[in-house]
Amino acid sequence: MAKQMIEIRWHGRGGQGAKTASQLLADAAFMAGSYVQSFPEYGPERSGAPITAYNRISQERCLVHSNIYEPDYVAVVDETLLESVDVTAGLKKEGAIIVNTAKTPDEIRPLLKGYAGRVCTIDARHISTTNLGAYFPNTPMLAAVVAVSGCVEREQFLQDMEGSYRHKFAKKPQVVEGNLKCLHQAMQEVKG
Amino acid sequence: MSIRERLSGNEAIATAMRQINPDVFAMFPITPSTEIPQYFAQYVADGKVDTEFICVESEHSSLSACLGAEAAGCRAVTATSSAGLSYMNEVLYVAGSSRLPVVLAVACRALTGPININHDYSDSMAERDSGFIQLYGENNQEVYDNYLMAHRIAEHPSVRLPLMVCEDGFITSHAIENIELEEDDKVKAFVGEYHPENYLLKTENPLAVGPYGVSGYYMEARVAQAQAMKNAKQVILDVAADFEKTFGRKYGFFEEYRMDDAEIAMVIMGSSAGTAKAAVDELRESGVKAGLVKIRVFRPFPGEELAKVLAGCKAVAVMDKSEGFSACGGPLFAETAGACINLEKRPKMVDIVFGLGGRDFTVAAAKHVYERLQGIAETGEVGEVYTHMGQREA
Numbered sequence: 074m075a076k077q078m079i080e081i082r083w084h085g086r087g088g089q090g091a092k093t094a095s096q097l098l099a100d101a102a103f104m105a106g107s108y109v110q111s112f113p114e115y116g117p118e119r120s121g122a123p124i125t126a127y128n129r130i131s132q133e134r135c136l137v138h139s140n141i142y143e144p145d146y147v148a149v150v151d152e153t154l155l156e157s158v159d160v161t162a163g164l165k166k167e168g169a170i171i172v173n174t175a176k177t178p179d180e181i182r183p184l185l186k187g188y189a190g191r192v193c194t195i196d197a198r199h200i201s202t203t204n205l206g207a208y209f210p211n212t213p214m215l216a217a218v219v220a221v222s223g224c225v226e227r228e229q230f231l232q233d234m235e236g237s238y239r240h241k242f243a244k245k246p247q248v249v250e251g252n253l254k255c256l257h258q259a260m261q262e263v264k265g
Numbered sequence: 266m267s268i269r270e271r272l273s274g275n276e277a278i279a280t281a282m283r284q285i286n287p288d289v290f291a292m293f294p295i296t297p298s299t300e301i302p303q304y305f306a307q308y309v310a311d312g313k314v315d316t317e318f319i320c321v322e323s324e325h326s327s328l329s330a331c332l333g334a335e336a337a338g339c340r341a342v343t344a345t346s347s348a349g350l351s352y353m354n355e356v357l358y359v360a361g362s363s364r365l366p367v368v369l370a371v372a373c374r375a376l377t378g379p380i381n382i383n384h385d386y387s388d389s390m391a392e393r394d395s396g397f398i399q400l401y402g403e404n405n406q407e408v409y410d411n412y413l414m415a416h417r418i419a420e421h422p423s424v425r426l427p428l429m430v431c432e433d434g435f436i437t438s439h440a441i442e443n444i445e446l447e448e449d450d451k452v453k454a455f456v457g458e459y460h461p462e463n464y465l466l467k468t469e470n471p472l473a474v475g476p477y478g479v480s481g482y483y484m485e486a487r488v489a490q491a492q493a494m495k496n497a498k499q500v501i502l503d504v505a506a507d508f509e510k511t512f513g514r515k516y517g518f519f520e521e522y523r524m525d526d527a528e529i530a531m532v533i534m535g536s537s538a539g540t541a542k543a544a545v546d547e548l549r550e551s552g553v554k555a556g557l558v559k560i561r562v563f564r565p566f567p568g569e570e571l572a573k574v575l576a577g578c579k580a581v582a583v584m585d586k587s588e589g590f591s592a593c594g595g596p597l598f599a600e601t602a603g604a605c606i607n608l609e610k611r612p613k614m615v616d617i618v619f620g621l622g623g624r625d626f627t628v629a630a631a632k633h634v635y636e637r638l639q640g641i642a643e644t645g646e647v648g649e650v651y652t653h654m655g656q657r658e659a
Contacts (some may be wrong), residue, residue, distance in 0.1 A: 099441050103271045112440035115383060115623075134443065136543045138436050138536035139406070139627040 078201050079224045080141045085150035088120040094150065095126035095209045098218060104233040105225045110135050123158050123184040129130075130224045146222045149173060155181070161188040161199045171217050171263070173197040173210050178265035193221050193265035200262065204254040209212050212252050216259035231256060267445035267512070274437035277405040277428065277444055278344070278370045279304035281412035283314055284452040287368075288339035288459075291319040291330035293349065298324075298383070299372045299438060301344035324349040328367070335365035336474040339462030340416065342367065344366045344439060346434060347374035350388040354395070360427040361396020362490060364473050366419035367427045369397070373535070374434035375622040381613040383623020384434040385637070386534070386587040390596045396490060398428040398497055399564040401534050403520075404530055405444050407561070408577025409434040410514055413447070417454050417504045423496040430659030435623070447512055455511050494565045501562055518567035520559040523549060529576065529638035530612075532601050534560045537619075537626045541584075544631035549634040555635050560597065575605060578612040579642035582634050584621045594618075594651045613647045619654040 081098070085091025094111040112128040117123075127144075129135045140226035145168040149160050152157045152174040161170060171205035172181050178192040185192065198211035205212075219230050235253055272280065279301045280291070294488060309318045309593040317334075321327045324345050328616035331341035336523070345353065345573075350371055360367055376387040393567050398418060412430045431437050463472040479484055498518070505516040522542050533541055538559035548555040548558035558574055560567075585595025594602070598616035605611050606642060617634060620626045634654070641647055 096441055099271060103443065108443045110270060111438055112436070115435050115439070134404075136539040137628060138433075138440070138539050140625050142627070261506050 076133065078129055079146070079222060080144045081128040081130070081146045081148065081218065081222065082141050082144040082164075083128075083148045083150065084154050084158055085124055085126070086120075086154070087122045087124050089134070089150050090209070090211045091148075091150045092126045094127050094214050096129050097211060097215045098224070099130075100237065101225050101230055102128075102217065103205055104237070105229050106131060107225075108134050114140060121218070123154055123206070144168065145170065146218065148214055148218050150182075150214055152176075155184045159186065161185050162173040164188060164190065166190040169193055169221050169265075171195060171214070171221050173214055175199065191213060191221075191265060193263055194215065195263045197259065200255050200258050204258065205248075205251045213257040213259035216256040217263040220263050227244055227260065229240040231260075267447060268437045270444050270446050271441050272405055272444050272446075273300075273439055273441050274405045274408050274432040275300040275372065275439065276304055277409040278412055278432065281309070281409050281445060281452070282342055283308045284411075284447075284449050284455075285340075285413075285416065286314045286458050287316050287435050287571070289317045289319065289331060289334035289341040291321055291326045291327045291341065291343055293321055293324050293345070293553075295299065297349045297374065298345040298369065299344050300555070302369055313350045324352040325356055327441070328353045328360065328369070331367045332356065332360055332363065332365050333380070335360075335367050336363070336465045336472075338461050338466065340420075340459040342370070344370035344372075347370040347376060347382070347388050350392060354392065354605065357392055357395035357397060357427070359475065362486065364425040364490070364493065365474075366416070366425055368412075368419055369427065371429050371431045372434040372438040373431050377438075381524045381622040382434075385621045386431075387621075389429060389431050390587040390589070392429070393564060393596060394542070396426060396494070398424075398426055398494070398501075399431055399562070400428065401431045401561055401563060402437065403536055403538050403559060405432075405437055405440075405442050406514075408437060409444060409446070409657070410508065410512070410516065413452060413455060413512075413563075414508055415500075415505045416459070418497060418500050420459055420461070420499075421500045424432070424461060424493050424500050424523060426490075426493050426497060436536045451511070453525065455508070459639060463615050466542070497565050501565075516561060518560075518570055519574075520561065522557040522559065524556035524558060524574055526554055528554040528579045529581070529635055529642050530556040530558060530578045530595065531582050531584055531631070531634060532558045532571070532575070534563070534586065537586065538574060539583065540626055540628055541631040543628045544619045544635065546636055548632065553635065553639065555638075563597075563600075566600045566604070568600065571601065572604045572608055575612055576608050576610060580638040580647075581612045581614045582638055583614065583616045584634070585616055585618045587619060588618050592651075598651070613641050613645070614650070615641070615647060616651045617654050624655045626655070
């Protein structure tokens with residue numbers, strides 16, 4: 074069995090769209106020809122409560138249907154979770170954590186309980202408000218995760234996402250441009 | 266050509282329903298329903314189906330409405346989950362005994378209490394004696410394929426029994442995975458139209474449905490129903506054979522995974538089987554003769570066939586994802602052990618209740634089960650037969 078599976082864990086708060094981000098990533102990897110899984114961990118659903126979502130991306134169908142305990146990558150959609158959730162639990166040191174924050178990786182690292190791997194940051198709030206006029210952290214986070222993990226080839230990703238947005242927002246073309254700018258900017262601005 | 270897609274289990278079932286375009290879909294829309302009627306409502310609104318879509322006030326009523334439609338000669342479907350299935354309980358038995366082949370999609374979830382929305386088989390196992398055929402799938406693909414086969418099995422003249430297509434709640438119902446969908450016209454051609462021999466409003470030969478069966482008649486009706494469930498076995502195999510010929514994917518009563526020379530094996534159902542397969546693969550690499558049987562058809566239970574497969578093993582763990590409170594093992598264990606009772610040479614057998622209320626089942630946990638089986642196979646000592654796994658110790 075090929076061992077090239079990439080496993081990703083998302084941390085967010087209910088209502089922020091970590092589950093949607095995980096689905097978007099699955100879409101992107103699917104369009105690029107991979108086998109994907111995207112699933113949230115369901116519990117009492119309350120707006121603002123910590124939630125977890127997962128992705129598996131592989132070149133063959135994923136047999137395993139458990140949660141992910143030793144992810145290759147962790148994406149943190151809300152930096153306030155760093156205080157309350159052990160976001161680096163099981164995270165492989167060859168992997169990386171991607172945090173949505175205005176801070177730098179050096180400023181974030183001390184909050185990560187000694188995680189020795191790569192620490193990346195992305196200011197999804199800034200990118201989103203600049204390009205979309207509102208705070209939708211999903212799109213910049215998605216692009217940052219793709220840039221850091223390499224789970225989808227960059228040019229293919231941008232091309233597929235453009236097609237997907239043009240289809241999805243056929244009646245709202247102005248939204249398409251804003252989202253595409255978010256993707257490009259996030260891929261360039263992710264630090265670490 | 267199959268269509269490469271990525272869908273949740275709920276979307277996969279809704280897609281199959283759209284392709285089949287049933288006459289009636291009666292549904293109760295609130296939790297603990299599934300997203301299936303929600304997706305289907307969109308198809309109705311978009312004019313993609315011409316199904317009579319009826320919103321009723323409870324699950325008891327949704328299945329009752331389906332039975333009315335079936336009795337009138339229509340193809341009727343519905344979907345539910347958890348407490349919703351329990352609330353249908355009375356009507357499930359009416360469906361079975363009235364021999365009305367309604368197809369019911371179930372996202373299998375725990376029953377209260379404590380209150381829990383996550384996956385196990387508490388709901389569907391509680392209805393194992395209701396007279397429904399029960400098909401279980403490991404992932405969205407199998408659930409979709411089971412749905413495509415469901416109507417043909419249920420409606421077959423020698424069967425005429427209702428059928429549940431079971432998917433694992435959340436793990437399958439809400440997870441997005443790759444799937445191969447079939448083209449609409451090929452699905453329609455495979456499933457065919459429903460032309461029952463008799464129905465309520467057939468003027469030349471009207472049918473009574475749901476009569477009183479006094480002691481002089483009741484038993485004959487029940488024996489006929491039991492015979493129909495036996496007949497379903499051959500029909501399930503025949504439909505699977507045609508499915509394989511048409512779409513290329515192979516199904517039976519169960520899937521044997523690396524069982525050819527297996528000395529230790531698990532009997533398991535649903536998505537957990539995939540996770541356990543990954544454990545089998547790892548163990549096989551280190552020379553352990555581990556295998557797995559994944560039950561697809563729980564009703565009718567393929568006892569004879571399963572016993573033949575398990576006869577060659579030294580030790581077997583039956584994995585029950587519901588607690589039957591029998592104090593001597595869960596429902597899958599009772600069936601499996603019963604099936605093996607007349608074997609000349611039986612494997613040692615234990616029951617492990619696991620995964621209740623969504624408690625996660627991992628590759629490591631599956632490997633732990635095989636380690637225990639290795640111990641039983643080596644010593645011949647079975648130890649405690651009925652245990653639970655994955656709970657915190659007090």
